Amino acid sequence: xxxxxxxxxxxxxxxxxxxxxxxxxxxxxxxxxxxxxxxxxxxxxxxxxxxxxxxxxxxxxxxxxxxxxxxxxxxxxxxxxxxxxxxxxxxxxxxxxxxxxxxxxxxxxxxxxxxxxxxxxxxxxxxxxxxxxxxxxxxxxxxxxxxxxxxxxxxxxxxxxxxxxxxxxxxxxxxxxxxxxxxxxxxxxxxxxxxxxxxxxxxxxxxxxxxxxxxxxxxxxxxxxxxxxxxxxxxxxxxxxxxxxxxxxxxxxxxxxxxxxxxxxxxxxxxxxxxxxxxxxxxxxxxxxxxxxxxxxxxxxxxxxxxxxxxxxxxxxxxxxxxxxxxxxxxxxxxxxxxxxxxxxxxxxxxxxxxxxxxxxxxxxxxxxxxxxxxxxxxxxxxxxxxxxxxxxxxxx
Amino acid sequence: xxxxxxxxxxxxxxxxxxxxxxxxxxxxxxxxxxxxxxxxxxxxxxxxxxxxxxxxxxxxxxxxxxxxxxxxxxxxxxxxxxxxxxxxxxxxxxxxxxxxxxxxxxxxxxxxxxxxxxxxxxxxxxxxxxxxxx
Numbered sequence: 001x002x003x004x005x006x007x008x009x010x011x012x013x014x015x016x017x018x019x020x021x022x023x024x025x026x027x028x029x030x031x032x033x034x035x036x037x038x039x040x041x042x043x044x045x046x047x048x049x050x051x052x053x054x055x056x057x058x059x060x061x062x063x064x065x066x067x068x069x070x071x072x073x074x075x076x077x078x079x080x081x082x083x084x085x086x087x088x089x090x091x092x093x094x095x096x097x098x099x100x101x102x103x104x105x106x107x108x109x110x111x112x113x114x115x116x117x118x119x120x121x122x123x124x125x126x127x128x129x130x131x132x133x134x135x136x137x138x139x140x141x142x143x144x145x146x147x148x149x150x151x152x153x154x155x156x157x158x159x160x161x162x163x164x165x166x167x168x169x170x171x172x173x174x175x176x177x178x179x180x181x182x183x184x185x186x187x188x189x190x191x192x193x194x195x196x197x198x199x200x201x202x203x204x205x206x207x208x209x210x211x212x213x214x215x216x217x218x219x220x221x222x223x224x225x226x227x228x229x230x231x232x233x234x235x236x237x238x239x240x241x242x243x244x245x246x247x248x249x250x251x252x253x254x255x256x257x258x259x260x261x262x263x264x265x266x267x268x269x270x271x272x273x274x275x276x277x278x279x280x281x282x283x284x285x286x287x288x289x290x291x292x293x294x295x296x297x298x299x300x301x302x303x304x305x306x307x308x309x310x311x312x313x314x315x316x317x318x319x320x321x322x323x324x325x326x327x328x329x330x331x332x333x334x335x336x337x338x339x340x341x342x343x344x345x346x347x348x349x350x351x352x353x354x355x356x357x358x359x360x361x362x363x364x365x366x367x368x369x370x371x372x373x374x375x376x377x378x379x380x381x382x383x384x385x386x387x388x389x390x391x392x393x394x395x396x397x
Numbered sequence: 398x399x400x401x402x403x404x405x406x407x408x409x410x411x412x413x414x415x416x417x418x419x420x421x422x423x424x425x426x427x428x429x430x431x432x433x434x435x436x437x438x439x440x441x442x443x444x445x446x447x448x449x450x451x452x453x454x455x456x457x458x459x460x461x462x463x464x465x466x467x468x469x470x471x472x473x474x475x476x477x478x479x480x481x482x483x484x485x486x487x488x489x490x491x492x493x494x495x496x497x498x499x500x501x502x503x504x505x506x507x508x509x510x511x512x513x514x515x516x517x518x519x520x521x522x523x524x525x526x527x528x529x530x531x
Contacts (some may be wrong), residue, residue, distance in 0.1 A: 187489075273523055352503075
């Protein structure tokens, strides 16, 4: 008998809902089968915690006296985008100080950027605001500097245009020299292989066709509560899939938002990728209501059934060539080595499985306590029937 | 007796063939784990010394006499468990398995006794969880 989200919410309110993590449901399905598990379980909690570059927050820092129409804005010397209303701005996670040496001394260290400002703010630390303007009749002030913190802002909203990638490349280096990439340091001649997904815990790998996760889905975001607000950029639902429906390539993505003031430095962390730049590790947890057997089957996916493409980041990736060296599954990746053409290659992760597990557990507790109700999606994300294909840039001049 | 130490030597003693003397005069087995010697700067060398206790002691005195400062290895590398998010990016790069993962929990730990202070993990850690202080 299929369930509804309204029925599940009633059980959550009474403290009767059966909530398990995306790891725990695997064992339950093994023991009891799909039909019984789908009847017994109300919610499966999924999670991920890893670098997600397309992140940032917008904020309103209040009017100075006299007023300023902030044209350019900085927080702790990191430029924020001021092309919004007078004292609104958006700070991107990957933004760098204008005087950062970047890769001038290769490989650059990228010690502090937008994501570190966000981490400082959610940790309760003060930051230095600077804004300049050209001056207008209604906004005469041309420069303002102030020490502010998160509480001083009217609104501070995390708004991440592309998070929670549904699967990702495994990066290797086929060249003869070390390379520094967003997939970490890759040693020559396939000296290591780096991956970045929580695999069987990852939200969109547990709902591969976006049957329950959609616009309006309430989620754990950065330690607070947020929402899925759109598909993410580069959302590519028509990517290659396995027989189980699970994408074997980077596929769907989510745009998410939430009140930064609720969030925590444990779940929003500045990332410095040597030789590449700054990014932000974002903690996301998404509940999946087990409405029927099909949804249950998808949520019980296991690491050995999720395959990722091994891609050369010394040539294939930068040159946008399509070649894939091999496909490996997350069970192999998490054991610490994969074998390609008879060569054993040690693996490293960028996404923290231990922390994803913690988020899935926290979200489970929130739901069990009745603090977190599920939402019905208000619109679906584009899926396999959308006909979407990723466009490459046509370099017209 | 075996000891792993970090030697910092001033510009003046850079041309001194210290490993030769440690081996010939003090009968010590010297294993150079890492070395950075620049004629214009201080020299840094991480070595493992193996030999009789008294000889080891005398060898150290010889080094001190040259103005070389000696630090135990374990003091120099710190792993900040609070900053570590257990992503495992450092794991394939650590040549001595000082950084390792408990695969059932996917938690990283650091064993300073195994560390050879190569510094590879410093660049690999996106969270500045590992620091080396000489």
